[in-house]
Amino acid sequence: MNTEAVIGIDIGGTYTKIGVVDREGNLYYEDAVKTDKYDDPNAFVEALADLIQKFSHDNSKSLTIKGVGVGAPNANYYTGNVEFAPNLIWKGVIPFAEIFRSKFNVPVVLTNDANAAAIGEMIFGAAQNMQNFLMITLGTGLGSGLVVNGGVVYGYDGFAGELGHVCVKEKGRRCGCGKRGCLETYVSASGIKRTVFELLSSETDNSEFRDVPFSQLDSKQITLAANNGDKIARKAFDKTGKILGRALADTVAHISPEAIFLFGGLAMAGHWIFEPTKAAMEDNLLGIFRGKIDILPSGLLHKNIAVLGAAALIWKELE
């Protein structure tokens, strides 16, 4: 039997993941390449095309590839370009949709990784019956995908959903974007690390982090330390959740979502991050919104959400 499938590609700063996914979200194949090994974006796409060709050749099942969906930082849905992505090796504007299209000869759609995650949640995950929800991805930075009336919010220019850069503190922490006080300087893997070091200076608690230099601290260690009763780690999660919850209350005032999904490394900390976030959001919500909005882990937590999201993006487009 011939099965229709699409290619999902998630371009990250270090690794790019690729997979072949059918309409039900079954993953027939997955692989990865080192993104930063390819100075030339054409050579990079060539390498991905080679993987797919090898897979098609080896694969006994007959799959028809209907399209390619790509999630990438600073990817613009409207133009199909990746534009000035600070964390990718390629500078300037890269017309990835065009390059992929010329290589694969099928429809290609691009969006940023958080929007792809939101669509993945909508097509294959826990948001399958939701028309209005928010996806927050907590990685090195904070990404977000907004879904309103059943569609992703791209905005006028294709760059909507930059919640990592709402201001949560006037004259607050410096952000890589050039502004100060951006949400992601507090709420992200690097943000909570900064908070740990702020707490090491402001508090007197013993902590295992008093022996760790800034450059060596990894956000996973903060979860482990919280589990072990480390007070600085627990205070860091409380502070992080408090700031996130307060910011989410403002986002609720904008779009009134049914649910908010947290995804990514920091979300794996579970109740350490979910509980203070939920409490702070409720404290800051306008009365009419209180008690209505769930903060949930992604329904694709143990699956390859990045590749499934990119695949969902193109499935949604093909329909």
Place this chain on the structure above:
Amino acid sequence: MNTEAVIGIDIGGTYTKIGVVDREGNLYYEDAVKTDKYDDPNAFVEALADLIQKFSHDNSKSLTIKGVGVGAPNANYYTGNVEFAPNLIWKGVIPFAEIFRSKFNVPVVLTNDANAAAIGEMIFGAAQNMQNFLMITLGTGLGSGLVVNGGVVYGYDGFAGELGHVCVKEKGRRCGCGKRGCLETYVSASGIKRTVFELLSSETDNSEFRDVPFSQLDSKQITLAANNGDKIARKAFDKTGKILGRALADTVAHISPEAIFLFGGLAMAGHWIFEPTKAAMEDNLLGIFRGKIDILPSGLLHKNIAVLGAAALIWKELE
């Protein structure tokens, strides 16, 4: 010739405006009733129906009424109810869509006044070619209507677009909603009045407002005083615009609109409010959004936007 028309109704705390509007936005008739004269919402709707009946009787032109659109505070598009509106005489949940429907026997749609203004701008005003924009209404409070992908954002529960209640200052001014630091406590007719009194205490400038008690100050006087060179009035506008612009930068990060419209009494202050707002928004925008977004006066500034917006709401629904 028979012309198709709709009834637009704007329910305010003191007055309710009503009009008959054709598809091109021509207003055939307008009138108003005192809202707070009617303890019973049925009697209130009866009074409005009487006006329409009288108009139909007197009117030589043959108009067919196709529907009724209603803008009202705390009106819910999904339920057709006005729910717990603090500024209306009727308490609790009032099923206005149902009451209007039983009286007029045509389709009835309700939404809040700011959403109605946004739809009015989209159908009859300066946003006719826009798919993504924001309407801010600056009255006693601050209302907002968000348009994304060509549709109003109602959210999961019908209450999206409460930008008046995003938090702009932790432990800031007390708001009627029970929270503190809400945008509308700074940016609205009552917000700027509070700012004038804050400045009278913090600054030493002479000002005509040093002779005016709080209860007597009207926001129009602040515009007149700014025109006359009053430093406190000018500082009040600068501060108001700065806070609004900063908040708008965060809204842009959410939905990336093409334009932001300011409407209502405070927007009539013109450059006194538009200039500091625009400057502060630009200062706080993420790089990719800078220089792209217009802050504009409503295209219906000298028309009855409230009635036209309510009429546009039902026209949009009928199409």
